[in-house]
Amino acid sequence: MESRKAKFIGETVLSGYAVVRQIPGAKMTSPIDPITADLWQVIAATDEVAIGVVETTLLLDQPIAITRDKDGLPVVWRRTSEARGDEIDPETIFDRLPVITGYGYIWTSFGNPPKELFPIPEYAEADRKNMSCGSIGLYVSAPRAVENFLDMGHFPYVHTDILGAEPHTEVKEYDVEVSEERDEVLATRCRFFQPRAALSATEGQEVEYVYRVPHPFCSVLYKSCPEDDSRRDVIAIFLQPMTEERCRAHLLQSMVDSTSTITDLRRFQQTIFGQDKPILENQYPKRLPLDPRSETPIRADKSAIAYRRWLSQKGITYGVIPMAS
């Protein structure tokens, strides 16, 4: 991987020296495809990393360390002997990985990442309640978690009486496209009957969803907002691929809700996510098969099919089972 020395001020903060160094005792690592290497990868909620204190995590099989400097700006590097909770002077860290902050999270990269993150313009609207909802470990690959996020068919069975209920089990026809211009998968006109679409919902309603997949390991959904017909709540899942078979799900909510507290809204989202977790972790294989013949899709899986094809065309091999060439 190429080292970079560029420095930016503002949203795009620091880019340092990416030095590839083998950690003694580190496990054999999977090869990282060049597309994945060049992506911004989410690693932590900004607020959850204390100034001058080491936080540690695993990204693409590599141990990394994170802290924030006295101005609150994140510093990320390949972890050597540091332990979580250690105090550290960020000035002493020279071999830094590139860093960007966005949507309440810290992102880094092992390659040459783009100048900016994918856009979520709603996040900047002043009256929204924006929050992280916890970074939760999942024993499944990042692409499997994205695919589950796109699926509505499981709502009545997994999120019973919240996001779905029998007999309203039908996934109605919806539209999927891959936007060339924005390089993202887009599913629109997704409609589903939901008994309790959001914390602010007081009765069941048919809810309309739009799903975006603007990054191979991230998805953003927009759903009708119970409080205001003209606006949409935004819920995003950013997956941090830890290994090919494990990831960490970082959840973002950007809500139009004038009454609920952050704690209430987090609880609602964690309830949903806690229901998904065992279902996701029971998926085999853990990596996402990209060969269309490997798992039988149904009509409701249209967005999943487009997502798999998009990953395949991009040349993503990390966390997937690529098509035999």
Add this chain to the structure above:
Amino acid sequence: MGSASTQMTITLYDFELSGNCYKLRLLMSILKLRYDIIPVDFYPGRQHKADWFLRLNPFGQLPVIKDDELVLSDSGAILAYLAKKYDETGLWFPDDPAITAEVLRWHAIADDITATSSSARLVLGMFYEFDLEKAQQGAHRIFRLMDEHLWFGEREGRDWLCSPDHPTTADIACFPYVMLSEEGGISRQDYPALRRWTDRVRRIPGFVVMSGIFPAGRAAS
């Protein structure tokens, strides 16, 4: 939920993904008790270590319950309190001294299940720094002993952890972190009698789920 006229106002300080909080939701549902919930952001907010919470429980642990002015903590202690106070049948926490001892013995095992199975789940799900392998091995050791106990019980016509022919708070206390063990990488595949017991618990009238725990199948096991 909501305030009740026939009972005092119970308030549960609760985290949805906590098995220990769920023990109380489960018993209160079975006993048809109404209660209010005050959500505590255990993760990522760590509100159980915040000053306002430490004033309720200086040990900084969930759950906490308030019954009018009485503040109680520790899930096992609260299970005993709720059963003794509100279970008119006297079945859930029986008065017989020998059976009380049996129930308390399993409450203590429930704490060991928390220290092992729940710890493993916190490592993998919320990145706590416990010894994962030790926690998983500890849980397997307990599950093996429980499986044996329940297997012999089935042969003797005993369906539950304690000797009475009905469930007690011992079953409620041990159930959640057995059910959530897979999230800690602890398979229950080798413990068939343990799995049959979890199905029986899930068929208790008034049973409710939590995130990560699904209802028993409709068919008899």
